[in-house]
Amino acid sequence: MHILITGAAGMIGRKLTARLVEAGALNGRPIDTLTLIDVEAPQKPEKFTGDVVTAAADIGDAATAPAAIAGRPDVIFHLAAIVSGEAELDFEKGTRVNLDGSRALLEAVRTAGNRYRPRLVFTSSIAVFGAPFPDAIGDEFFHTPLTSYGAQKAIVELLLADYTRRGFVDGVGIRLPTINVRPGRPNKAASGFFSSIIREPLAGQEAVLPVDDSVMHWHASPRTAVGFLVHAAGLSSEQLGSRINLTMPGVCCTVAAQIAALRRLAGDKVAARIRRAPDPLVERIVAGWPRRFDPRRALALGFRAEDSFEDIIRVHIEDELGGNIVL
Secondary structure: OEEEEEOOOOHHHHHHHHHHHHHOEEOOEEOOEEEEEEOOOOOOOOOOOOEEEEEEOOOOOOOHHHHHOOOOOOEEEEOOOOOHHHHHHOHHHHHHHHHHHHHHHHHHHHOOOOOOOOEEEEEEEHHHOOOOOOOOEOOOOOOOOOOHHHHHHHHHHHHHHHHHHOOOOEEEEEEEOEEOOOOOOOOOOOOHHHHHHHHHHHOOOOEEEOOOOOOEEEEEOHHHHHHHHHHHHOOOHHHHOOOOEEEOOOEEEEHHHHHHHHHHHHOHHHHOOEEEOOOHHHHHHHHOOOOOEOOHHHHHOOOOOOOOHHHHHHHHHHHHOOOOOOO
């Protein structure tokens, strides 16, 4: 099996690559070729014995998508994107990558010929939904994005569904919760503070909280996000039906509940490393995001997330900190 990952140098891309290499197979088929692309060339996985192609390429460039699928990958994980905060500040960049790059990838598959129809797993976002919200957003709730990032993801969902309906690609879109706790350096996502108020205090550093403690949101760990991707790749067209874009399960909680979970696991001294500093731009963006979901279709299809925010913190401590906390 040949697998292509766009955005492979990103956090989820790296973890997905590692999961696939460790498993050595996907959907019961051995993985013999990996194509990994990002704006900076991804590292080749050390333990993979098959063929690996890595490339520094921008999915927003016209030549990238046709070159990426030249080897006719069986499964494409399309992760490449400009994150929410950056897409809001730089409309042209967000549109070029999130929308134009995704359409170019779909077009490259459509025009490849010889009945080429790979499974394409697209990482969408709960940002496709906008206020006013019901108490819990069900599978029938309509798209009313209130950010450019959300609009770009929503448009690609529609394109993916139509290209799949026409038989050009075998698509599935998964609307990821906010991924928490993200390891490494903060990115430009407006949601980055959800991770930083856990990650930095656990590492002995101060974190800045730009919103009120009452802000409620939907979360899943990086480990779970990778599990979503792998599971989505194995679903049949018959299981998915015509509605191929799915809201993923997650943990709903307020910022106050996040901090309380951190305090229970790591103590008052660690939780005290969070400093309040309101940011009007972040507050405006977050105010338009959904908070709670009722993802019945995804649950029925076997997708699973953590049971509590404490579980999410435990995953971070296990996977990124070696079980150690700086007290």
